Amino acid sequence: MAYPNELIRNFSIIAHIDHGKSTLADRMMELTDTVAERDMEEQLLDSMDIERERGITIKSSAVRMFYDHTDGKRYMFNLIDTPGHVDFNYEVSRALAACEGAVLVVDATQGIEAQTLANVYLAVDNGLEVVPVINKIDLPSAEPEFVAQEIEDVIGIEAKSAPKISAKNGTNVEQVLSAVVELIPPPAGDPDEPLTALVFDSIYDNYKGALSYVRVFGGTVKEGMRIRSMATGHEFEVTEVGVFTPALCAVDELTAGEVGYIAASIKSVAETKVGDTITSASHPAKKPLPGYKHVNPMVFCGIYPADGAHYDDLRDALEKLKLNDASLSYEQETSIALGYGFRCGFLGLLHMEIIQERLEREFDLDLVTTAPSVVYKVITTSGEERMIDNPTNLPPVTEIDWIEEPVVSATIMTPSEYVGSIMEICQERRGVFVDMNFIDKTRAGIHYILPLNEIIYDFFDQLKSRSRGYASFDYELKGYQKSELVKLDFLLNGECCDALSTIVHKDRAYTKGRAVAERLRDVIPRQQFEIPIQAAIGGKIIARETVKAVRKDVLAKCYGGDITRKKKLLEKQKEGKKRMRQIGTVSLPSEAFMSVLRIN
Amino acid sequence: MAGLYIHIPYCVKKCDYCDFVSFCENDSIGRYVSALIREIEMTAQETSSRQEFGTVFFGGGTPSLLSGEQMCRIMDALRENFSVPANAECSMECNPGTATAANLRDYRAAGINRLSIGLQSASDALLKRVGRIHTYVQFSDTLRYARDAGFENIGVDVMHGLPGQTQADYLSTLKTVCDTGVTHVSAYALTLAEGTPLDERVSSGETILPDEDDVADMQDAGIEYLESRGYLRYEISNFARPGFECLHNLNYWENGEYLGLGVAAHSAVRLRQWTRYSNVETLKEYFRLVERGRRPLQETIRLYPADEMFECVMLGLRLVRGVERAAFRERFGADMAQVYPEAMEKLRARGWVEETEERIALNKLGLDLQNEALDFFM
Numbered sequence: 001m002a003y004p005n006e007l008i009r010n011f012s013i014i015a016h017i018d019h020g021k022s023t024l025a026d027r028m029m030e031l032t033d034t035v036a037e038r039d040m041e042e043q044l045l046d047s048m049d050i051e052r053e054r055g056i057t058i059k060s061s062a063v064r065m066f067y068d069h070t071d072g073k074r075y076m077f078n079l080i081d082t083p084g085h086v087d088f089n090y091e092v093s094r095a096l097a098a099c100e101g102a103v104l105v106v107d108a109t110q111g112i113e114a115q116t117l118a119n120v121y122l123a124v125d126n127g128l129e130v131v132p133v134i135n136k137i138d139l140p141s142a143e144p145e146f147v148a149q150e151i152e153d154v155i156g157i158e159a160k161s162a163p164k165i166s167a168k169n170g171t172n173v174e175q176v177l178s179a180v181v182e183l184i185p186p187p188a189g190d191p192d193e194p195l196t197a198l199v200f201d202s203i204y205d206n207y208k209g210a211l212s213y214v215r216v217f218g219g220t221v222k223e224g225m226r227i228r229s230m231a232t233g234h235e236f237e238v239t240e241v242g243v244f245t246p247a248l249c250a251v252d253e254l255t256a257g258e259v260g261y262i263a264a265s266i267k268s269v270a271e272t273k274v275g276d277t278i279t280s281a282s283h284p285a286k287k288p289l290p291g292y293k294h295v296n297p298m299v300f301c302g303i304y305p306a307d308g309a310h311y312d313d314l315r316d317a318l319e320k321l322k323l324n325d326a327s328l329s330y331e332q333e334t335s336i337a338l339g340y341g342f343r344c345g346f347l348g349l350l351h352m353e354i355i356q357e358r359l360e361r362e363f364d365l366d367l368v369t370t371a372p373s374v375v376y377k378v379i380t381t382s383g384e385e386r387m388i389d390n391p392t393n394l395p396p397v398t399e400i401d402w403i404e405e406p407v408v409s410a411t412i413m414t415p416s417e418y419v420g421s422i423m424e425i426c427q428e429r430r431g432v433f434v435d436m437n438f439i440d441k442t443r444a445g446i447h448y449i450l451p452l453n454e455i456i457y458d459f460f461d462q463l464k465s466r467s468r469g470y471a472s473f474d475y476e477l478k479g480y481q482k483s484e485l486v487k488l489d490f491l492l493n494g495e496c497c498d499a500l501s502t503i504v505h506k507d508r509a510y511t512k513g514r515a516v517a518e519r520l521r522d523v524i525p526r527q528q529f530e531i532p533i534q535a536a537i538g539g540k541i542i543a544r545e546t547v548k549a550v551r552k553d554v555l556a557k558c559y560g561g562d563i564t565r566k567k568k569l570l571e572k573q574k575e576g577k578k579r580m581r582q583i584g585t586v587s588l589p590s591e592a593f594m595s596v597l598r599i600n
Numbered sequence: 601m602a603g604l605y606i607h608i609p610y611c612v613k614k615c616d617y618c619d620f621v622s623f624c625e626n627d628s629i630g631r632y633v634s635a636l637i638r639e640i641e642m643t644a645q646e647t648s649s650r651q652e653f654g655t656v657f658f659g660g661g662t663p664s665l666l667s668g669e670q671m672c673r674i675m676d677a678l679r680e681n682f683s684v685p686a687n688a689e690c691s692m693e694c695n696p697g698t699a700t701a702a703n704l705r706d707y708r709a710a711g712i713n714r715l716s717i718g719l720q721s722a723s724d725a726l727l728k729r730v731g732r733i734h735t736y737v738q739f740s741d742t743l744r745y746a747r748d749a750g751f752e753n754i755g756v757d758v759m760h761g762l763p764g765q766t767q768a769d770y771l772s773t774l775k776t777v778c779d780t781g782v783t784h785v786s787a788y789a790l791t792l793a794e795g796t797p798l799d800e801r802v803s804s805g806e807t808i809l810p811d812e813d814d815v816a817d818m819q820d821a822g823i824e825y826l827e828s829r830g831y832l833r834y835e836i837s838n839f840a841r842p843g844f845e846c847l848h849n850l851n852y853w854e855n856g857e858y859l860g861l862g863v864a865a866h867s868a869v870r871l872r873q874w875t876r877y878s879n880v881e882t883l884k885e886y887f888r889l890v891e892r893g894r895r896p897l898q899e900t901i902r903l904y905p906a907d908e909m910f911e912c913v914m915l916g917l918r919l920v921r922g923v924e925r926a927a928f929r930e931r932f933g934a935d936m937a938q939v940y941p942e943a944m945e946k947l948r949a950r951g952w953v954e955e956t957e958e959r960i961a962l963n964k965l966g967l968d969l970q971n972e973a974l975d976f977f978m
Contacts, residue, residue, distance in 0.1 A: 570971065
């Protein structure tokens with residue numbers, strides 16, 4: 001029996017990192033007795049270790065709650081937790097599309113941040129009702145009235161009567177639940193029309209296969225039904241439908257207006273793509289729900305096993321991660337320096353870091369990673385257009401007519417006193433100033449067009465450190481732009497090391513070449529002969545450093561005849577040598593490959 | 601002939617660079633001496649024949665924290681339970697600032713006939729920087745007391761590569777040492793051992809060590825200076841007046857048998873196979889086992905001939921005179937050059953080796969890069 005639509009509320013929570021999204025979700029689950037207090041674990045919806053440690057949400061999740069309102073009725077809440085980071089922008093937009101409203105949590109001590117603003121706009125674009133909530137009123141530096149004014153000025157929604165809460169202490173959280181009932185509209189949709197269900201995320205379950213997280217917009221889905229993916233045309237038989245309590249809990253059916261999951265023996269999450277519309281195979285909908293698009297990776301890097309013998313383990317690990325992350329792409333590549341590995345594509349730098357960390361932690365792999373690269377567009381003299389995601393594949397200069405690089409439109413929000421230093425960072429990184437507006441007397445929003453390859457390294461860290469942590473940053477891909485780019489190569493003892501090659505702007509090549517050469521000099525251990533390190537553009541050497549030959553390499557004093565320990569030291573040394581990469585006659589430690597990256 | 605090693609794991613304070621097994625719990629020295637004597641008795645009972653030992657070496661820690669009477673009891677126990685000839689080399693390590701004139705007289709009377717004094721540097725500032733508890737004056741007092749007590753065979757330990765040390769500092773220390781006319785000098789480069797206070801200070805950038813090339817220069821200059829003063833290099837880091845090489849250590853480098861007694865002591869013996877074993881590494885465990893009449897053994901490693909052979913190379917190539925081919929042939933029934941043809945070829949190609957009918961030895965170049973040379977044999 002379908003739950004009456006007018007008693008359903010589907011919403012997400014939008015908040016900047018650390019503004020209290022997960023804590024508020026925890027409190028709401030407590031107040032609605034969704035989770036018994038003894039089972040309460042901090043940040044219940046962030047189930048991955050990395051999510052809890054970094055305080056971020058990577059995967060969407062959802063929870064169904066039942067709330068007894070003061071009007072005497074029992075409402076069904078479906079809270080969809082979304083990732084907050086720009087890398088996962090598309091996932092966020094789909095999760096928002098699954099809701100009728102969004103609770104906007106703003107820290108009463110911090111105000112609105114760029115990331116929040118970007119997500120609020122996404123919500124507004126999707127036609128959501130935004131319910132502002134001002135959090136952390138328990139802190140002495142809280143200025144709830146000021147922040148309410150800021151929300152009105154910046155976003156243009158009424159915020160004076162917004163609940164002022166402390167999610168940490170539970171103060172006024174009840175008011176948020178009321179506001180959800182009163183302000184967010186119930187879902188529309190008819191259980192008897194043809195099925196349309198929006199996939200807003202998918203996860204891989206070892207027992208059930210790939211699970212599609214869906215919001216049903218029209219019709220009904222139940223076990224045994226044959227369904228069709230409108231993006232791929234693939235058909236599956238539904239083996240189970242269920243809801244999130246937040247644990248997976250099977251139910252008889254999901255009807256229009258509801259949120260839940262569909263299991264249909266789908267082998268990989270790649271077959272149940274975010275943004276897809278699921279319909280009935282026998283009575284298909286005429287057209288899919290709007291908004292589906294294929295998301296392309298923006299950042300690429302080479303990932304290699306530190307020990308070549310673990311290539312198969314790395315492949316298996318990537319395969320497993322891919323099961324659960326359709327936006328991760330990888331293909332085999334071979335490097336002269338690093339042997340067999342994979343060229344991996346990511347949605348952004350955070351996505352890349354997360355995958356690397358998961359490979360190392362969950363699969364216990366030791367990796368060598370090359371510096372990340374964006375995808376360049378090369379127009380050859382023969383008029384051909386080539387997309388290049390690995391600097392090594394850049395055609396020779398003589399075959400290149402011009403090169404284009406991806407640029408982004410960036411918004412940076414900062415207290416006004418840091419405007420100067422932030423503009424400096426953007427200028428240094430070839431940014432083109434667009435405009436600046438003052439949000440209030442103390443805060444400014446700055447807009448720049450920036451080359452993507454200038455922000456994938458440490459742009460965000462720089463912003464944070466030069467604004468004492470106050471600036472926030474958001475960007476969206478704007479397109480391609482012609483640019484004077486060159487390939488910077490590094491030669492060790494005369495031999496080019498492909499894994500160190502990088503594409504840089506012509507004006508920056510000299511400085512970068514010199515800095516990387518210096519860095520390599522410091523990380524390459526001394527060997528039995530002198531090693532010249534050269535940075536080159538085309539055939540031209542632009543910088544040179546030297547690693548001097550080792551002069552002494554002997555074990556120290558032998559303690560009380562402990563020969564075994566000495567032998568172990570020698571074995572360790574030998575093992576260390578084995579783990580290094582051979583470029584011609586030169587042994588290179590894995591840190592060397594990152595040195596191209598960690599240069600300012 | 602086999603050697604006897606006795607470990608005294610006590611220090612007034614551990615030096616900042618030291619990762620040897622030693623504790624600052626000096627209240628228990630008396631208990632330790634009694635336990636050690638028990639270990640000596642138990643060990644002797646288990647080895648049926650009265651084994652003969654050509655050398656005895658007290659290492660630490662700080663053996664000079666023992667009272668004269670304690671040293672006397674241990675030496676008596678060794679002589680009662682094992683065969684230690686009257687002319688055996690009996691050495692002990694001695695740290696300035698711990699040994700009194702009276703103690704040194706008692707050690708001599710107990711049968712100790714060789715001292716190894718840890719000076720490390722003649723600069724008080726450098727000594728302080730690495731957490732040594734003594735000054736140069738305390739060293740020269742110790743040396744005077746030692747000579748007054750009748751010690752003639754005395755070695756001094758020095759270090760190079762200390763934080764802030766210059767080549768001039770180092771050579772001035774060596775000159776001071778040579779001028780005293782001691783018989784033996786051990787000259788080691790400071791090595792950073794993981795987890796030591798110095799290692800932490802260096803990692804945090806609080807302490808800066810001399811540049812690798814400067815340390816290499818110091819070492820080269822030191823070797824040249826010591827040889828010019830008649831201290832001939834006989835091992836990578838050891839120098840002696842002719843005839844005063846440390847016999848106990850020579851036995852290690854020749855991969856001979858030795859018996860180690862005390863906490864964390866190591867032994868190497870020929871049973872059916874070449875066997876190495878070690879004692880437990882904490883005082884608590886040591887007391888617990890020995891006081892219940894059990895030998896404090898921790899780990900036993902039996903080696904295959906191939907491993908034993910590699911050890912002979914690893915240790916023998918530390919000696920300037922190298923590996924004695926006849927001894928190697930006698931031990932393994934094959935010539936070293938024939939066992940390791942590829943490694944030998946690599947050494948020759950690099951010009952690191954000197955070969956005669958009698959010996960295979962690394963030259964100066966090879967000794968500098970001994971680890972790389974050993975890599976070929978592994």
